[in-house]
Amino acid sequence: MARSLDGLVLVPVADQAPGQVGTRTRFTYHERDGEIWAEYAGGDVVxxxxxxxxxxxxxxxxxxxxxxxxxxxxxxxxSTVVDLPDGRVRLEETWEWESQPGNGTSVVEQVTPHEH
Structure with a gap:
């Protein structure tokens, strides 16, 4: 199993549709005993x-x-957790809005320390 996501900061590799998550958005992940949660902000997301x-x-x-x-x-x-060759983590995501129409796929990757 891939290592814990706890404490990792991930960022989208490409912008999504306008007004949504994009490359300026930062996700801070937490993980404990099979539970995951995260806070995120940046770009159009407050x-x-x-x-x-x-x-x-x-x-x-x-x-x-x-x-x-x-x-x-x-x-x-x-999302599927993928270990990258350089030791970072990638999440390959398939998402669907529930409050509005729309769905798609996206990729977020762990930032290196100098990218925070």
Whole structure:
């Protein structure tokens, strides 16, 4: 099993649709006994939270976020944890909004210490 995500900071490798999570967004992950949660912010996202579970290399969580325009949105995501050759972690994500139409895939990767 891949190492714990606890304390890791991850960032999207590409921008999503306008007004959503993008390369300026930082996710700070926490993990304990099969539970995962994270806070995220940056770009158009003022504040976001995700909470869910980890079984092996699969994360299953729901997310909620507040955008700069004052709107909120929520959805469901399933991610696969991948160990990169340089020792960092990547999450390959498949997500779907529940509060609005839309779905897609994204990739977030652990930042190196000088990128924080």
């Amino acid at each position: 504040r976001g939270h995700l909470v869910g579970t980890r079984e092996g290399d699969t994360l299953d969580f729901r997310y909620v976020q507040l955008k700069g325009d004052g709107t909120t949105s929520s959805g469901h995501c399933v």
